[in-house]
Amino acid sequence: MVTTMSNLRLKKLLFAILPLLMALTLIATLVSCDLSDVDTNNGSNPDSDNEDKDSAEIKDTDIFTKKQAVLLLGQSNMAGRGDVTTVEPISDSRITMLRNGSWVPMQEPIHDDKPSLAGVCLAASFAKAFVEKFDCELGLIPGAFGGTSLEDWTVGGSYYNRALDMARAAQQDSEICAILWHQGESDQRNAQYAQQLRVILDCFIKDLGLDSGEIVIITGELGEFRSSSADTVNNALKSLSDKYANYAVASSAGLTAQDVDVHFDAASLRVFGYRYFAHFYKIKTGKTYTFNEDPQSYLIAPGASDETDG
Secondary structure, X not given: OHHHHHHHHHHHHHHXXXXXXXXXXXXXXXXXXXXXXXXXXXXOOHHHHHHHHHHHOOOHHHOOOOOEEEEEEEOHHHHOOEOOOOEOOOOOOOEEEEEOOEEEEOOOOOXXXXXXXXXXXXXXXXXXXXXXXXXXXEEEXXXXXXXXXXXXXXXXXXXXXXXXXXXXXXXXXXXXXXXXXXXXXXXXXXXXXXXXXXXXXXXXXXXXXXXXXXXXXXXXXXXXXOOOOOHHHHHHHHHOOOOOOOEEEEOOOXXXXXXXXXXXXXXXXXXXXXXXXXXXXXXXXXXXXXXOOOHHHHEOOOOOOOOOOO
């Protein structure tokens, strides 16, 4: 009888103590977890740390894994009419240009649309900045042609097909990452400029099988030095900003002419090319590209050797 009473008391005691033991065990487990998080992550969110680490590991030199190419389109200020004897030459083994269907080392003039007139163009400084930042090969596709209007660039026409054939040849061993456009001197009174240009660009994207969400399109303003207003074209270029995922207009502010009212001089074209690249770089990385905005800094110094690399 005594033994039975003792067992009953022991069971009641265990039932009374059990909830307390369970509560103490739970508290100990929670404390242990909190201390573990503090020791491992210094009180920060581990998921946030991983995201920051992943972001930090994306370097400019990791963005492109194969040779890239840039399609150059428009008229003479894209083809380039700058005096090659006035600026430091640009040379880099990573930069090539398409000539007769094959890649050759880049040297100016890049375009051969009008051999007696062709000279420095904005693509050279664009390419220099590109390979320095991304450390990959870059090919320039010289599709521009002096004196052409948007009507001349009609889809299926000779200038369009010429540039398309060049681009397709380049795609055999490279990826087209950008289209650079400068044109409009022949269309300053064209009220339909934006609509017509959009058709041309859309068809290049389609016919080359480019990803409209990835391809970068950079256009450039007409020169401020033009005696007749460039507002029609410049405003049309800006109006396309919401039509493409990766689009920008490079400013021509402060750039000067080589000849009255027509072509940018060589030093200004160096600056213009860097401005085009600054937009490209911002689109691809979200970062700002800085460079010397003074055209005079790109001129050959008096008495300097023409062999100097720029």
